[in-house]
Amino acid sequence: MKLRLLGFTSILAIGVCCTPLQAQESPAPSTATPAAGMPVQNAPSAARQQADKLVAQMTLDEKISLVHGLFPPLANGKTTHELIPSAGHIDGIPRLGIPLVRETDASLGVANQVNQRPGDVATAMPSGLAQASSFDPQIAHEGGAMIGSEARAKRFNVMLAGGVNLTRDPWGGRNFEYLGEDPLLAGDMAGAQIAGVQSNKIVSTVKHLALNSQETGRFQADAIIGDAAMRMSDLLAFQIAIEKGNPGSVMCAYNQVNGTYSCQNDYLLNKVLKHDWGYQGWVMSDWGAVHSTVQAANNGLDQESGEELDKQIFFGAPLKAAVEAGKVPMARLDDMVARYLTGLIESGAFDTPAPETVQKIDYSAHAKVAQKAAEAGIVLLKNEGDLLPFASNAKRIAVIGGHADVGVLSGGGSSQVRSVGGVPIEVPIGTGPAASFVRITYHDSSPLKALRKAMPNATITFTDQRDVAGARKAAAEADIAIVFAPQWTSEAIDAPNLDLPYHGDALIDAVVSANPKTVVVLETSGPVLMPWIDKVPAVVEAWYPGQRGGEAIANVLTGKVNPSGHLPITFPRSAEQAPRPEPVDYARIQALDAKATADPENAAKYQPPIFPIHYIEGANVGYRWYELKGEKPLFPFGYGLSYTSFAYAHPQVTGGKTLTVSFDVTNTGGRAGSDVAQVYVTRKGSGEPMRLAAFQRLSLKPGETRRVTLTAEPRIVADYDTSLPGWRIADGTYQIAIAHDAEDRAMVVETQLDPATMRP
Template identity: 35%
Template sequence: MKKILVSLVFAAVLPLSAQQKPVYLDESKPIEERVEDALPRLTLKEKIALVHAQSKFSSAGVPRLGIPEFWMTDGPHGVRPEVLWDEWDQAGWTNDSCVAFPALTCLAATWNPEMSLLYGQSIGEEARYRNKTVLLGPGVNIYRTPLNGRNFEYMGEDPYLSAHMVVPYIQGVQQNGVAACVKHFALNNHEVNRHTTNVIVDDRALYEIYLPAFKAAVQEGKAWAIMGSYNLYKGQHCCHNQYLLNDILKGEWGFDGVVISDWGGAHDTDQAITNGLDMEFGSWTNGLSNGASNAYDNYYLAMPYLQRIQEGKVGTKELDDKVRRILRLAFRTTMNTSRPWGAILSPEHYEAARRIGEEGIVLLQNEGGLLPINLDKAKKIAVIGENAIKMMTVGGGSSSLKVQREISPLDGIRQRVGNQVEVVYARGYVGDASGEYNGVVTGQNLKDDRTPDELIAEAVKVAADADYVIFIGGLNKSANQDCEDTDRAGLGLPYGQDDVIQALAKVNRNLIVVNISGNAVAMPWVKEVPAIVQDWYLGSEAGSALAAVLVGDVNPSGKLPFTFPVKLEDNAAYALGEYTGVRSDTVINIKYNESIFVGYRWADKQKKSKPLFAFGHGLSYTTFEYGKPVADAKTMSPDGKLTVKVTVKNTGSREGQEVVQLYIADKKSSLPRPLKELKGFKKIKLTPGESKEVSFVIDKEALSFFDDTKHAWIAEPGKFEAIIAASAADVKGVVPFELK
């Protein structure tokens, strides 16, 4: 009834003539003028109603003024199915399926902003069709540890890559009149104790590593919403954190959108009032549990806030700022009558999911050119592994989806080869036979009571006489794998998969291992396996995208967005001892001792060990030759720019894409700096024999570091190097220059 009332009131006020129309309804007026016209028309209770939830995923509008409700939906990989008004149980709709897009680790692995824009446009259209106001995504928390259960939702370890990939996603979503809500701000870098971890990090690391992607989202992407994180920083929960939300986000960066709490991320009325939170969702106040009904009046920004105002304990200055931001959100979204209608489950969206998946798959190893599979010479392909058949769109936490369809790797391979080649399957191992999350059920029965030895014996028998053996394993979206609110127990593959791979390697040399995960995994068998493919959670078109790469319809061009360490101790967070997987109900301090040395920045410092696979690594079915990079000058003024150029040639026999990477090295500085840092990348497509010149413009920003004593970005005069590379471990050329 409430929705009908909103529609009637809205329809009643819109037909007014231009002379009669209130300014806030006049879309020809600037948004700020409309906001200031609407604000004094609201009663105190109407303002309070705007700043907290009225259901699990909605907050109130103002029916009297024709301002619709605000509807949120989880992302960032697809539009979440509907739940009941007051509960987490499924609403039972039959028309709330979606297209599942690849996980954001895959998007980052494309190193292609055009793919990011396509992703945002496509998922934004689906959210708009479902009449959502805010899409709760994308996520850009930095990959600090490979055990973080939620890394698959983020864009890797490097702030520059994350920043440049998040901006087009936001722009694509918001073209549809749907707000992107970038999350989780900030320092949410592991899941165990996410509600009780107080992060202690120096300002250099904060500004150089953990904030750049959020800053780009605000200042370049113009994001309309930001979600706070569950953890604490400086002893305050990040959903109402003075330093993060008021000082940095709204102060230094000039953010004019809404700050939305993560569900259950608010903890205190006074801090929620003063420390930058605008919209409160999911709070379980006064001892109420997840399933409690009608708790919304007890939210921290509900009756407790209203009572404080009525009793004169607080004023309305902060409330008016929150309401201004929420009105601004309404005028940008639901009250924009020109926004598109959206679309869902369209052929174009499935094509987008497939293209992003194909371009994000990373060819890690290909000894002897085993890949692509030669279908003209193959008679039998053996596919082994649970992940070849297990649905991956269900599970993992809030990003779990209800899909119209999901093509498994096994089905994708069978559909692609048709009757040309026999494809046989063996389970190999049993991981998690369940298939349910939050009431969405896969319908798969994966129960198998055979022993590991029996499963391996079957796999070996099937694989022994095959022309190709494709082992498809890795992680899944179950608890303690790639899953919200849990972290992995270790770096190794679960469910005894190493034993299966090593057994297969002994009976067939043509072994291809496909690792499906959102995280790095240990590979003790790396020297025994000629071909290794890093697959991701690819969504609805998972199988078709993988099959296209395996048989060579698509030349792989993905590059790793994070480092694969050989062992856990090679990761900085573990080398320096600042991570705990032990559950704690009380606040615990986690100090980021590694500071700015995250990912390849740490790996570059290690002289005794090298990564299993470096950041930025990814092979192709063709080969590329780099010329000698040159600069247009040997010196650069503080206000000037320097251009570095390099020619890249496709020296192979087929078309391919290469990601040319630019790193900057500061040869001498007053503060410690990494050996090199990513400051540019370009993805180019080359036909056989074709050459292209790639140029990078270097400015003062690319040379700067954050001086925490001055609280400023500093570029010190001195000697630098522009490093052209194909990965963090594959340097192609160096150009020295000097900043005057």
């Protein structure tokens, strides 16, 4: 795969053995407009050279026309071309062969959030966390290729996919969209998805750069974190995703980072992204994330997206005036346009314009892709007494709650897909910052119907969640009870706490008191507390499982599919174990939102001021935080049970310049199944928690043994040294855990590593 980050290709090829970072190679301090925007570590690619030739033929007005885009629902009359109700639109320049660009949300399918394109359906993938639970980049690639093909068929050529923000807080409203708390896993999975999307000759973004970790006050939040900590966590996830996926565009975030808005942040956009990583594509803003003209342009923003959602159109007439006055150099404007064209050219979107009419889509085949991903991502958390899979002699089953009679829950916001089959439940949320584009929506995939089809000889009843007395009675009369427990979250809305809503905990208590053979199926955005965990023998995390989620859940419960998902995020035992037990400034911002709702004509005066979020955990996100603090969570990162069992043996580790680990993986049970072998590393005596350095998903028949060899990602082994600047691997003894999850220390080996340094 061709990489943009050419300064790092040799490092990736030979593990931790790499060319030392020489003093003369250290990046110079960033300036507002570094060398016409070109990274010093990269020569212009062929795509960039083609782009530069096109820019040289443009008028000033033509250049300006390409660096700001329309928000179609609010942009009537601003173009002679058809405006498809969607995320974005940028006219082309026909005389130069530059295509019109239409942009669509998002990572889970072609979005149509509030039915703005009546009747337009698409295939809905499971949530990002569900896909990350597979620990399988091939799953992500297949899903990306599928949703990208539907985007192209619907006449879009830019997809706002590739969400890779690390999950720093278990209550985050967009946790479901993203890929968990570990930079290696998130980066690998996002890169694979991006590559899949772009295999259709359309652009995928990677988003949201950076630290977009809280939805509460997301326009006013200021993420406070050190340089090294950021490089070793959130930025590393972006870096890996960009290397693996080669996205045409990077989307910057709403929030500030260390006192500066992300979309005009010289450190993030110029120094890190374009200079240190040598990224040659374009930076687009998030919708409504631009706050200036001169500062944003000079500090690295290349395109204003959805301009109608900003306070003014910053990159239209004001940018033209700034260029004419010399406040933004012409070279910088040329670079902005060339980067946009480079992303289109490299992805194939430039030479393969989107079709002029909607193309036929094989929704039946695509549904299988979504179901495969859901089945691979379902996590079996508990299975006491092997209650699951259901025995064939189970005759009476009580299904309770979660609207399991009609469908499965999905998360809200810009990633919301109106899936094939229709929407059995859709509830407007009424008020708040997401009211205009968010509804609580279910996909038409009923677990109840799927279970009845899978178990035709059983009597399977359904009781609504609101009928607690009826649920207790149904459970008492059944051989097995299944409680479906939903937790809905959305973009722009954090969960206020980690409790199950809709009296979910009380319902589970009532059911298990009536029938000790109770299974809880969670349909959640992320972690929830489980005060009933000691009473309930079986717990399944199904996440938001997409448009074939009902079938996937039924297949796992009945044993047609052996569960193989592993948690990409830690489930705390209590909210107090996490770095922040609740959203920062939640109560104050909720009160201001309520005032704005009650007084819409003066809503602007209730906007909260900028407030800091101190990310005290630094690089120790998720499971690293729990280990550092000596906290034992409810379920650790990487955890997942199976209907079979796996054992590791005969480890062999090679140190020196490259950290390589080999070991046998054996299926010791009686069923075929898939395991996720994980390797964690720390330098002995450093006091630092272990970090996931390599992983591999593999499927084994009963009794089968396979030798696995994994090479550690060098930047995971290293620490970021701001004095170089760059990555430094210290010499010394390293401890390596060959593990089933982040807490597993049953097999720990040691080796010596040579010192090494790497570019940023």
